[in-house]
Amino acid sequence: MRKRLLSAAVMAVALSGISAPQAFAGGVSAQDEMFLMQAHQGNLAEIAAGNDAQKHATTDCVKHVGTVLVRDHSKLDADVKMLAGKLNVTLPGSPSPEQRKELAAVQAKAGSPAYDAAWLTTQDAAHRKTLALIDQELKAGKNAEVKAAARSARPVVAMHLDMVRGGTCHAAKDARMVHAGSGGHLAADTSLPAENSLATAGFLSMAGGLAAGGSAWFWLTRRRSAERR
Template identity: 60%
Template structure:
């Protein structure tokens, strides 16, 4: 009887070992496609432009409201861009070294009115248009992007950009809308990504591990209980 149980358990273990395991989900997101790479480059240039504009406003604006908004842009876009650069490096995306020529010209146009009320008006109008454009880029990425990490970065940036737009909407300054906080530091990585691989790995081992465990426990119980009648 003991021989029969041991043989059955051995057959069970061999069968489980031969079973194909469910492949674990990849721990790294798929490579960035053209849409993703274009988005990362454009948003990086946008971040550089907003940081430059924010720094300029702190020196050349005439109202404390515009200076406060400028400070928020430097703070938030600096954090967002740090995350974005780390993600670009990971995905092998080469980033531009400066804002676009159009962005440079827009800031230069505002600078020509430095320390006048016309500067504040031009600066706010430019930021309204810039953040509206960035929101459109983000929404396009969320709809058409392929890389989950790039999409996660876009999703993390959206409420920040939206808050900035509220602060300059219609060319009117609303510094009081600054929340003063930004959840950066991981915006370039999907929160769901680290969970997927361990779960899949557990599933992959689940069927085999469970059955092997069951066979082992059955053998132990047989040895402890002995052969009936002894």
């Protein structure tokens, strides 16, 4: 009898440890796949635009914003590529035709003040679209890790929009929110929910196991006391 009770307690702990991580993993929906693909294309487009601004812009402000875009979107894209590989999502190899066309139109004005104005206006529109893409993923996405990546990217993209808002350059808006080696996640962001934290998932799994084991042990102890009487 005691052996059966102990076996039940061990099984409860094992099952709790298995079920919690699965609950955090989640599936990959069509929305999640679309977000990863379009986010990757957006990152590629921003990196290309940033590199072009460093070469052809006529003002230091626009050149600096271009540098920021390359820096941040390179790191954000590291997350996208990592998740895509993990979730078996095939990413496009280049920006969309529309994005390439927009950059070509700006490049046609290279070396003139018109270039800076066109570049800023294009980036204003592009970052508004990216924010809408992120918000759609946060609203309708299913995979916890993909949603966490979207949530982590949002303040960075919002900062970029502030730097080009209304077609006017605001280099001072650079908050340097994405740091080297972060994989695109915000070092200062401590508000991410449990679905973005493997450590939290592990802790909850362990806590669930301890709770189940404690409950089984309490029941077993009471059983023994009853038998002694």
